[in-house]
Amino acid sequence: MDVRKLQNVKVPDASPDAGRSLTLAMDLFNASPKDMCEFMDITRQHLHTMKGQKTINDARLEQIAEYFHLTVQEFLSLPQRPLSVSFSSTMREMTKMLREQFPIHGRFVLEVESHVDQIKDKLIMLENS
Numbered sequence: 001m002d003v004r005k006l007q008n009v010k011v012p013d014a015s016p017d018a019g020r021s022l023t024l025a026m027d028l029f030n031a032s033p034k035d036m037c038e039f040m041d042i043t044r045q046h047l048h049t050m051k052g053q054k055t056i057n058d059a060r061l062e063q064i065a066e067y068f069h070l071t072v073q074e075f076l077s078l079p080q081r082p083l084s085v086s087f088s089s090t091m092r093e094m095t096k097m098l099r100e101q102f103p104i105h106g107r108f109v110l111e112v113e114s115h116v117d118q119i120k121d122k123l124i125m126l127e128n129s
Contacts, residue, residue: 016076018050018053018054018075019052019054021077021079022050022051024078025064025068033047033048040060040064040067061076069093070085070089084124087120091116
Protein backbone atom coordinates (compact mmCIF):
# COMPACT_ATOMS: atom_id res chain seq x y z
CA MET A 1 0.00 0.00 0.00
CA ASP A 2 1.24 3.46 -0.88
CA VAL A 3 0.35 5.52 2.20
CA ARG A 4 1.47 8.73 0.51
CA LYS A 5 -1.66 8.52 -1.63
CA LEU A 6 -3.85 8.83 1.47
CA GLN A 7 -3.08 12.53 1.81
CA ASN A 8 -4.68 13.20 -1.59
CA VAL A 9 -7.98 11.44 -0.85
CA LYS A 10 -10.94 13.81 -0.92
CA VAL A 11 -13.60 12.64 1.54
CA PRO A 12 -17.03 12.51 -0.16
CA ASP A 13 -20.46 12.52 1.42
CA ALA A 14 -21.42 9.63 3.68
CA SER A 15 -23.50 7.64 1.16
CA PRO A 16 -21.79 4.43 0.01
CA ASP A 17 -20.44 4.44 -3.53
CA ALA A 18 -19.07 1.02 -4.42
CA GLY A 19 -17.50 2.21 -7.68
CA ARG A 20 -15.63 4.99 -5.91
CA SER A 21 -14.51 2.50 -3.26
CA LEU A 22 -13.23 0.17 -5.98
CA THR A 23 -11.33 2.94 -7.76
CA LEU A 24 -9.80 4.17 -4.50
CA ALA A 25 -8.89 0.66 -3.27
CA MET A 26 -7.20 -0.17 -6.55
CA ASP A 27 -5.19 3.04 -6.32
CA LEU A 28 -4.25 2.74 -2.62
CA PHE A 29 -3.39 -0.95 -2.78
CA ASN A 30 -1.68 -0.70 -6.19
CA ALA A 31 -3.99 -3.30 -7.70
CA SER A 32 -3.66 -3.67 -11.44
CA PRO A 33 -6.78 -4.03 -13.58
CA LYS A 34 -5.30 -7.24 -14.99
CA ASP A 35 -4.93 -8.82 -11.53
CA MET A 36 -8.40 -7.69 -10.46
CA CYS A 37 -9.98 -9.10 -13.61
CA GLU A 38 -8.18 -12.41 -13.21
CA PHE A 39 -9.17 -12.68 -9.54
CA MET A 40 -12.84 -11.96 -10.25
CA ASP A 41 -12.89 -13.73 -13.65
CA ILE A 42 -14.28 -10.69 -15.46
CA THR A 43 -13.30 -8.59 -18.46
CA ARG A 44 -11.58 -5.21 -18.25
CA GLN A 45 -14.76 -3.65 -19.64
CA HIS A 46 -16.78 -5.14 -16.77
CA LEU A 47 -14.25 -3.78 -14.27
CA HIS A 48 -14.40 -0.35 -15.90
CA THR A 49 -18.21 -0.44 -15.72
CA MET A 50 -18.15 -1.39 -12.02
CA LYS A 51 -15.92 1.59 -11.25
CA GLY A 52 -18.73 3.85 -12.44
CA GLN A 53 -21.52 2.14 -10.52
CA LYS A 54 -22.80 3.38 -7.18
CA THR A 55 -23.97 -0.13 -6.24
CA ILE A 56 -22.44 -3.55 -6.89
CA ASN A 57 -24.17 -6.84 -6.07
CA ASP A 58 -23.42 -8.42 -2.70
CA ALA A 59 -21.57 -11.46 -4.01
CA ARG A 60 -19.24 -9.29 -6.09
CA LEU A 61 -18.73 -6.89 -3.14
CA GLU A 62 -17.60 -9.81 -0.98
CA GLN A 63 -15.22 -10.93 -3.70
CA ILE A 64 -13.72 -7.44 -4.08
CA ALA A 65 -13.39 -6.96 -0.31
CA GLU A 66 -11.65 -10.35 -0.06
CA TYR A 67 -9.16 -9.32 -2.74
CA PHE A 68 -8.16 -6.27 -0.68
CA HIS A 69 -8.27 -8.16 2.65
CA LEU A 70 -11.09 -5.92 3.86
CA THR A 71 -14.56 -6.56 5.19
CA VAL A 72 -17.39 -5.40 2.94
CA GLN A 73 -18.14 -2.60 5.42
CA GLU A 74 -14.50 -1.48 5.39
CA PHE A 75 -14.45 -1.57 1.60
CA LEU A 76 -17.60 0.55 1.30
CA SER A 77 -16.40 3.06 3.91
CA LEU A 78 -12.94 3.43 2.33
CA PRO A 79 -13.73 6.81 0.68
CA GLN A 80 -14.98 8.25 4.00
CA ARG A 81 -12.35 6.60 6.22
CA PRO A 82 -9.23 5.92 4.14
CA LEU A 83 -6.79 6.23 7.05
CA SER A 84 -8.54 3.99 9.56
CA VAL A 85 -9.51 1.36 6.98
CA SER A 86 -6.00 1.21 5.52
CA PHE A 87 -4.48 1.08 8.98
CA SER A 88 -6.87 -1.67 10.14
CA SER A 89 -6.26 -3.79 7.08
CA THR A 90 -2.49 -3.50 7.31
CA MET A 91 -2.39 -4.20 11.03
CA ARG A 92 -4.78 -7.15 10.72
CA GLU A 93 -2.40 -8.74 8.21
CA MET A 94 0.60 -7.99 10.45
CA THR A 95 -0.96 -9.45 13.60
CA LYS A 96 -2.00 -12.52 11.63
CA MET A 97 1.62 -12.95 10.56
CA LEU A 98 2.81 -12.43 14.16
CA ARG A 99 0.37 -15.09 15.41
CA GLU A 100 1.64 -17.55 12.80
CA GLN A 101 5.34 -16.87 13.34
CA PHE A 102 5.28 -16.55 17.13
CA PRO A 103 2.43 -18.74 18.39
CA ILE A 104 4.00 -19.04 21.83
CA HIS A 105 3.70 -15.27 22.34
CA GLY A 106 -0.08 -15.08 21.85
CA ARG A 107 -0.67 -12.80 24.82
CA PHE A 108 1.75 -10.22 23.37
CA VAL A 109 -0.09 -10.33 20.06
CA LEU A 110 -3.35 -9.69 21.94
CA GLU A 111 -1.75 -6.69 23.56
CA VAL A 112 -0.65 -5.39 20.16
CA GLU A 113 -4.21 -5.87 18.85
CA SER A 114 -5.56 -3.89 21.78
CA HIS A 115 -3.26 -0.98 20.95
CA VAL A 116 -4.16 -1.26 17.28
CA ASP A 117 -7.86 -0.95 18.16
CA GLN A 118 -7.16 2.15 20.22
CA ILE A 119 -5.21 3.76 17.40
CA LYS A 120 -7.91 2.86 14.89
CA ASP A 121 -10.54 4.48 17.14
CA LYS A 122 -8.44 7.67 17.29
CA LEU A 123 -8.06 7.68 13.51
CA ILE A 124 -11.84 7.35 13.11
CA MET A 125 -12.33 10.28 15.48
CA LEU A 126 -9.91 12.36 13.37
CA GLU A 127 -11.63 11.35 10.14
CA ASN A 128 -15.03 12.29 11.58
CA SER A 129 -13.90 15.73 12.75
